[in-house]
Amino acid sequence: QCPGLKEPKKVEELQSKLICCLRDHLNSPARRHPQAELRTQRTQGLQRIFYLKLEDL
Structure with a gap:
């Protein structure tokens, strides 16, 4: 039991x-x-980003 605890059951x-x-x-x-x-x-996901960036170059 903790002293000062109002609702220990809860x-x-x-x-x-x-x-x-x-x-x-x-x-x-x-x-x-x-x-x-x-x-x-x-x-x-990183591979997809890499290839998308390559296509833009």
Whole structure:
């Protein structure tokens, strides 16, 4: 218990919901490989920009 906390039960409920959300996020299939996918998209985007700039020259 924290001294001065007016609604400890509500804080516990919010904390529990937050922990559940974090667990869901950590266990979601989308979280397993998002960085590699983003790197691929970034590389493709940079290549597109490069070729578009070449066409303008």
